[in-house]
Amino acid sequence: MQALGLDVLFKGSNLLRLLGGLLKALEISLIAVALSLILGVLFGILMTFRNPVIRALSRIYLEIVRIMPQMVLLFLVFFGTTRVFGWDLNAEAASIIVFAFWGTAEMGDLVRGAVISVPKHQYESAFALGMTKSQTYFTIIIPQAIRQLVPLSINLITRMIKTTSLVMMIGVVEVLKVSQQIIEANRMTSPNAAFGIYLTVFVLYFIACWPFSILAKHLERKWSS
Structure with missing residues (x-):
């Protein structure tokens, strides 16, 4: 175990600290997902309107989210807006704002696609x-769209959980930040700690995301038959 750097996990409370870091990442991602689902459904329905102003603003929003990396958005919200506007915004709140901003756009686009895929004669x-x-x-369009929407939204949840690893860059003590702290603290006594710690993080993320992936595949098979 020492050759793989796994012995570090059993020193002190390192394993519990990693689990606590994972819970912090899950907390941020699930709050952002909940906001994204609610706001994304409303945004997606709004995108189906034929109003040219709404369409133009929606397109600009989507392009901003698609073009700008999440890390840049995190820096902009946490470091930029707090200095410009002088408000007190902690790193976790900034992370939730950024991921909800991103998730709402993604979810809205999924909702729009699912709604417009319903045959025109259903409206008529x-x-x-x-x-x-x-x-x-x-009563008619949304229930039909949900069948296409649910598996796709579950995939969005797994993507958001994985992407929350970026929040360490603004000081949130989540699982990767904890990993770095443990590796640095054991750099001299356990030179292979990086491999064991990051392997553990890989397993933790897999355990967190795998059930969502299985559920999405199950629903796709069930509703496509």
């Missing part, structure tokens, strides 16, 4: 029955 039939636009959306 609903309107012929005297249903309003809101009734059509919430």
Whole structure:
């Protein structure tokens, strides 16, 4: 175990510290996911409107999210806005804001794609029955779109969990930050600690994300049959 650097895990509370760091990463990602799901559904429905102003603003928002790296957004929100506007924003709150900003755009685009994929005659039939636009959306279109949306949104959750590793760059003590601290503290006594610690982090992330991946595949098979 010493050759692989795994002995470091059993020194003091190192393993518990890694688990605590993982829980912090999961906490940030799941709060951001919850916000993204709610705001993304609203944004996605808004994107289906034919209003040119709404379409233009939506396109600009999506392009900003797609072009700008999440790390740059983290630096901009945490280091930039706090200095410019002088507000007190801690690293965890900044991380949630950035990931919710990113997730809302991604989720909105998924919702838009799922909604517009519903055949046009479904709308026409609903309107012929005297249903309003809101009734059509919430009783006919949205339930059909959910079948396509749920597996894709689950994949978004796993992507967000993995990407939260970036928050260490603004000082959040999550699992990678803890890993670096442990490796540095044992640099002299356990020169192979980096391999063992990062291997453990790999396993922890796999355990955290694998159930979501299995659930997404199961739903895809179930609803495509």
